[in-house]
Amino acid sequence: xxxxxxVMIFPIIISLIILALFMVGFFLIVGxxxxxxxxxxxxxxxxxxxxxxxxxNYLRTPIEVxxxxxxxxxxxxxxxxxxxxxxxxxxxxxxKFDNLTMxxxxxxxxxxxTKGLIKVxxxxxxxxxxxxxxxxxxxxxxxxxxxxxxxxxxxxxxxxFYYSSFLELPFxxxxxxxxxxxxxxGDPLC
Amino acid sequence: xxxxxxxxxxxxxxxLMIILLVCIAGIIIYKDQGAKDLPHIGVFxxxxxxxxxxxxxxxxxxxxxxxNSFDETLNKIAENGGFYDVQGRTKNGYVIWEWNKxxxxxxxxxxxxxxxxxxxxxxxxxxxxxxxxxDLEYIFEFKDDKVVGDNVILNLSETFDYNxxxxxxxxxxxxxxxINFDKFxxxxxxxxxxxxxxxxDLQCWEEDINLDYVExxxxxxxxxxxxxxxxxxxxxxxxxxxxKGAINYAEYNPLLGDKFVC
Numbered sequence: 001x002x003x004x005x006x007v008m009i010f011p012i013i014i015s016l017i018i019l020a021l022f023m024v025g026f027f028l029i030v031g032x033x034x035x036x037x038x039x040x041x042x043x044x045x046x047x048x049x050x051x052x053x054x055x056x057n058y059l060r061t062p063i064e065v066x067x068x069x070x071x072x073x074x075x076x077x078x079x080x081x082x083x084x085x086x087x088x089x090x091x092x093x094x095x096k097f098d099n100l101t102m103x104x105x106x107x108x109x110x111x112x113x114t115k116g117l118i119k120v121x122x123x124x125x126x127x128x129x130x131x132x133x134x135x136x137x138x139x140x141x142x143x144x145x146x147x148x149x150x151x152x153x154x155x156x157x158x159x160x161f162y163y164s165s166f167l168e169l170p171f172x173x174x175x176x177x178x179x180x181x182x183x184x185x186g187d188p189l190c
Numbered sequence: 191x192x193x194x195x196x197x198x199x200x201x202x203x204x205x206l207m208i209i210l211l212v213c214i215a216g217i218i219i220y221k222d223q224g225a226k227d228l229p230h231i232g233v234f235x236x237x238x239x240x241x242x243x244x245x246x247x248x249x250x251x252x253x254x255x256x257x258n259s260f261d262e263t264l265n266k267i268a269e270n271g272g273f274y275d276v277q278g279r280t281k282n283g284y285v286i287w288e289w290n291k292x293x294x295x296x297x298x299x300x301x302x303x304x305x306x307x308x309x310x311x312x313x314x315x316x317x318x319x320x321x322x323x324x325d326l327e328y329i330f331e332f333k334d335d336k337v338v339g340d341n342v343i344l345n346l347s348e349t350f351d352y353n354x355x356x357x358x359x360x361x362x363x364x365x366x367x368x369i370n371f372d373k374f375x376x377x378x379x380x381x382x383x384x385x386x387x388x389x390x391d392l393q394c395w396e397e398d399i400n401l402d403y404v405e406x407x408x409x410x411x412x413x414x415x416x417x418x419x420x421x422x423x424x425x426x427x428x429x430x431x432x433x434k435g436a437i438n439y440a441e442y443n444p445l446l447g448d449k450f451v452c
Contacts, residue, residue: 011200019207026215052243056250067425074426079254084425167247170255170315 051165055179058104059167065093082130083171086137094138101128101140131176234354241357244349248321249361252312256363257424259311260337264369264421264431266307271295271435272378274303278451284414287381287435290442293452294382294435297375305330308337321349328363332371339363369421374433377404377417381435390439411439 064073065081076084081097084090105126128140169175270276271285272295279286279293287294295303309328316322323346328339340362350357380401388394392408399406405416417433 174318
């Protein structure tokens with residue numbers, strides 16, 4: 001390249017360098033601002049919705065129960081059984097319902113386990129409360145067991161996660177069904 | 191001259207670059223201002239999932255309401271002898287189907303009345319719900335063993351008050367029920383035809399009615415009919431529903447005013 005050529009291209013190179021510096025500086029400022037304002041990062045909690053789905057699926061679970069004791073089982077959903085139990089006191093049926101609920105939920109929420117001397121806190125548990133007129137009509141499962149156990153081991157802290165899902169059922173006086181899920185670590189849901 | 195030309199080009203190039211940079215910066219800043227109101231990636235999708243979950247709970251509530259409402263509607267329409275409105279047409283707990291003039295429930299009247307009762311009942315449950323904002327207006331259709339309530343759009347501004355999209359959804363309902371209402375309508379048609387030639391003659395009635403699910407009781411000139419249908423309630427337990435209708439052969443005095451409005 002001739003001297004003339006170098007002289008001609010020199011201002012262009014300088015201009016490009018200035019431009020590049022401008023752009024780097026600009027994007028650096030914009031980028032830093034986004035990081036400081038938390039843009040581009042968002043904590044999204046979807047687990048509550050998973051508990052919602054779990055509760056809905058549970059209430060829609062089909063069951064066959066011989067309600068009128070004629071030897072033929074009636075095909076119902078768990079939600080129907082809850083309404084039936086609100087209308088009719090039936091301890092035997094309540095016990096059956098309790099066991100059925102345990103079978104439905106417990107595989108989803110495995111109990112804690114001990115590995116050698118170390119207690120592995122992946123205890124997951126649940127509690128299903130059925131309310132009417134803001135009073136608990138009956139409860140199944142036990143979330144308190146989880147909290148008590150936690151406190152008993154000297155942690156004295158609430159469970160890491162405590163999710164609740166709420167659902168209404170139509171009745172003379174509306175029934176509210178609440179599913180509480182307490183767990184720490186592991187895969188909490190089925 | 192050449193030096194001066196080169197200087198001009200360089201200056202022009204630098205200025206062009208500065209203008210370009212200012213333009214790019216302007217566009218980015220402008221876009222950034224707009225982006226402050228826009229959601230991050232995945233927020234639309236999450237919002238949609240939340241709406242779906244919430245809507246699912248509402249439809250579940252309405253499904254169960256329909257199930258409960260069906261039983262209650264059946265009891266009410268049986269008490270009303272197949273009608274929705276029976277003002278001025280009842281005596282001793284029976285709805286008068288004939289008194290000087292005919293007033294029998296036909297298929298159209300029966301299903302229309304059933305739909306009105308069902309909508310009323312479903313709204314009584316809906317009003318208890320936390321989601322309630324306004325009454326629902328279902329028109330139920332009866333197809334074979336199904337009850338279908340269609341085209342009810344829920345626009346719940348309080349429940350679905352989300353940031354980016356306004357949501358409405360169609361809360362269609364379907365209930366499967368194995369009930370033969372034709373049995374009731376057939377009995378009504380039979381009673382109407384027997385009445386035209388038997389009149390106030392109980393023996394003739396007992397010979398001609400020939401339906402084992404229809405019971406006739408006579409009180410003077412007042413004939414009471416119990417039409418018994420077996421149904422499965424919301425817990426799939428079989429029980430009996432009695433449709434009540436009557437015919438009054440007592441003399442009708444129009445001078446007392448037309449109390450018997452059909």
